[in-house]
Amino acid sequence: MSEAIIAKKAEQVELVAEKMKAAASIVVVDSRGLTVDQDTVLRRSLRESGVEFKVIKNSILSRAAEKAGLDDLKDLFVGPSAVAFSNEDVIAPAKVISEFAKTAEALEIKGGAIEGAISSKEEINALASLPNREGMLSMLLSVLQAPVRNVAYAVKAVAEAKDEDVA
Structure with missing residues (x-):
């Protein structure tokens, strides 16, 4: 192999390693068998x-995982591998891929990493069943509002009771 090719591959490894380090979640899939239309729909949904x-080639993924400190991720890079990186929303790649896999049986989730911790296929699917960030914030807000609402109802009931006593 020429030095130029080796340098280019080393640059690719470095680039993928940086993406792995920066990612909030990584999902590794085998997309072999998807039609062009299915692949286009999946990529659009993810984007x-x-x-x-x-x-990405498995050899580059393996070296990048090693560089990123995700050595256990290397076991997933067998056969055709595609990788989904999300820097912000931890749930997004798992949710989109899991939903898409329900209609496209050719897509297989291999596993991934969530905030630096290696995750199995089952953990990725469990993550996909969680509500997204906005849904979780909405649920948290309703839980926080409940005690305040109950106090307001109690104060209103006391005020109405006093109004009845005065009348």
């Missing part, structure tokens, strides 16, 4: 969710 989706 709309702010997720980067790439098909």
Whole structure:
């Protein structure tokens, strides 16, 4: 191999390692068997969710995982591998890929990493069943509002009771 090719591959490894380090979540899939239309729909859905989706050679992925400190991720890079990176929303890649896999049986989730911790296929699917960030914030807000609402109802009931006593 020429030095130029080796340098280019080293640069690719470095680039992928940086993406792995910066990613909030990584999902590794086998997309072999998807039609062009299915692949286009999947990529569009991921892009709309702010997720980067790439098909990268296993040798580059393995070296990048080692550099990023995700050595256990190397076991997933067997056969055709595509990787989804999300820097902001931890749930987005898992949710989009899991939903898409329900209609496209050819897509197989291999596993991934969530905030630096290696995750199995089952953990990725469990993550996909969680509500997104906005849904979780909405649920938290309703939980925080409940005690305040109950106090307001109690104060209103006391005020109405006093109004009845005066009348």
